[in-house]
Amino acid sequence: MNTFRTLHRSLLVLFAVVVIAIVTLIHFSVSKIVAEQSRAQQQSLSPAISLIVEQLLKPLHTSEALGRSTELVDLMSGDFIDEDAVFTSLERLENEFNLSFFIASETSRKLYNSDGSKLDLIEGEVSWYFKYRDYPEDAVADIGKWEDTHFYIDIKIRDDNGKFLGFFGVGKSLSSFLEVFDTYKREYGYDFLFVDGMGDIMLSSDPSLIASYSDFTNLSELPWYASLPLSVQSEQALNNRLVTIDQKDFLIAEVKLNQFDWTVFLLSPLQDRQTEISQGFIFSVVTLLVVIFSLFLLIYNLLYYFRKDMHPELIVRHTNRLPDKPEIESIYQSLLSEKKAVSLVMISIDDFSGISDTFGRNIADDALDKIVMYLADTVREQDILGRWSSDEFILLLPNTGPHEAFDIAQNLRHGIATLAPMPENTKLHITASFGISFTASTRGMNEVTAHAEDALYQAKRDGSNLVRMQLIE
Known part of the structure; x- marks a missing residue:
């Protein structure tokens, strides 16, 4: 998601550059014609x-x-x-x-x-x-x-x-x-x-x-x-x-x-x-077209670059394209090698199996997609969202302390719980539980995720739609 935000801003900047270039060249063309x-x-x-x-x-x-x-x-x-x-x-x-x-x-x-x-x-x-x-x-x-x-x-x-x-x-x-x-x-x-x-x-x-x-x-x-x-x-x-x-x-x-x-x-x-004036005008128009074409080539190459060299942590709006476990583990190791403290948040859809049994698998998948879309639009640029299991997600928060991570998780939990009902089934109400752990030193990911999962299960035992935190002693 972070990269897409960067891409979005880049396209806006390029669009502004194109508009400015066109206006400038039109002004130049008119001046050229008058001259x-x-x-x-x-x-x-x-x-x-x-x-x-x-x-x-x-x-x-x-x-x-x-x-x-x-x-x-x-x-x-x-x-x-x-x-x-x-x-x-x-x-x-x-x-x-x-x-x-x-x-x-x-x-x-x-x-x-x-x-x-x-x-x-x-x-x-x-x-x-x-x-x-x-x-x-x-x-x-x-x-x-x-x-x-x-x-x-x-x-x-x-x-x-x-x-x-x-x-x-x-x-x-x-x-x-x-x-x-x-x-x-x-x-x-x-x-x-x-x-x-x-x-x-x-x-x-x-x-x-x-x-x-x-x-x-x-x-x-x-x-x-x-x-x-x-x-x-x-x-x-x-x-x-x-x-x-x-x-x-x-x-x-x-x-x-x-x-x-x-x-x-x-x-x-x-x-x-x-004839004389037209020659000057044609030269200006050709120059304008060349510049515009060059700018659009730049935009095309930028899009191709983002598509070709997309990092694993890119967040998209579909669950099947989220980074999986091996990719998340690789990103986790990279963050620790850069000596960054990391808060790790485990997210689980409450009673996902019940949703699937009651409303059908397609509705359940649509619910997952809706939650992913919300999370991708809400998390910060530096945060990494990945899929952990069929109904669980993992969120890496670089350079984020446990208490700040707790506040972030609370906001995400509340946002999921208050999402508008799905148009095809207004009776379906979705909530999620969150478990948080934290490390500021080099630790295996299994150790950190184990504590986050324990916190997640505690949230489930306490009634779901809750945030719990378990720090490593």
């Missing part, structure tokens, strides 16, 4: 930010830095513009930075391009110059030159007194953007939309959305955008919004370009994101 989702989000944004910096911000910063140069201010100030000097400077800048540059002079009202071309800035024919000249911003992004559509960054140039001298800037052919966008789309699988504050699409990885002859596509013209709630459309609040385009799901990430008052929308295919 994987964040990593996928970061992974998708990093190339986009790199593209924005390389294709937009770098030309902007280049033009801003060059626009503050004394050389450029000198070229654009004064009452006369030296066109040869202007074209020479622009050609040199184009060769040095591999970008197309231009100067729009307020003095001459002409536009000079680094390819050697020039254009008269006539109000009503060249609208951008006069429109942006009155803008409060010093840097403007625009689309123009429709025969070969270009993206332009216009920087206002002023002299030391703040007088407006014109525009200096950089231009890039949209065909070069489309090539870069196509490369990114093939490598990372997502689309770009560069949208101004009015909702017009300035740049896109979709060639069909690129402006043509000042005819811009507005976000509101896109079917997937038109299907969004009006509150979302009015604020252009698309970050982390899930949309369906051509029966495919896309997750939108949003990057603000405050330099141009633009917003970049990154449309990432959800299937690719799901």
Whole structure:
């Protein structure tokens, strides 16, 4: 019985460990999924930010830095513009930075391009110059030159007194953007939309959305955008919004370009994101299953160990599996070899033969089983219960003095006498008599059991359902 109690507690501890492990691993799995989702989000944004910096911000910063140069201010100030000097400077800048540059002079009202071309800035024919000249911003992004559509960054140039001298800037052919966008789309699988504050699409990885002859596509013209709630459309609040385009799901990430008052929308295919996140989730689940399987293997092996290496003193709830005389004698010798004092209690069912004759052998055996079950559940962990004869049991109480043993026996006797009647025969009342002996030195078991049996017989003679004790002098 003691070992079974230990086993029971071990199983409870293992169950608690399994529950804690499952909760911990579920928490780990959720954290892993969130981390994987964040990593996928970061992974998708990093190339986009790199593209924005390389294709937009770098030309902007280049033009801003060059626009503050004394050389450029000198070229654009004064009452006369030296066109040869202007074209020479622009050609040199184009060769040095591999970008197309231009100067729009307020003095001459002409536009000079680094390819050697020039254009008269006539109000009503060249609208951008006069429109942006009155803008409060010093840097403007625009689309123009429709025969070969270009993206332009216009920087206002002023002299030391703040007088407006014109525009200096950089231009890039949209065909070069489309090539870069196509490369990114093939490598990372997502689309770009560069949208101004009015909702017009300035740049896109979709060639069909690129402006043509000042005819811009507005976000509101896109079917997937038109299907969004009006509150979302009015604020252009698309970050982390899930949309369906051509029966495919896309997750939108949003990057603000405050330099141009633009917003970049990154449309990432959800299937690719799901694949990346699913891989992290599958890894976590597999880890969880491996840990749970390992814990259950441990439980199985523990059960197998207890079954295989069960000591003779294990108490079970059936009389035919209690330790017999030879096993009890072996345990008794082991206790004495460990120099343990032992109280020995003999237990006999009162009038067992009468019970068997009156109620039948099966009822009598059931009564024995019931008493064994009670004793096994009641004795202490260190106590050893065994079968001595057909209707007698023996109980070894290690490190227990005779008077303590007497109290234990009294409790057991009272417990047996007050057991609930057996359901199949409520008239059967069971009692037991107890005989106690004790030894604190090396003595043969026969000597100790002889005194315990004498005490047991005395209990029977005195009327049964009693406890008697006979110590060795």
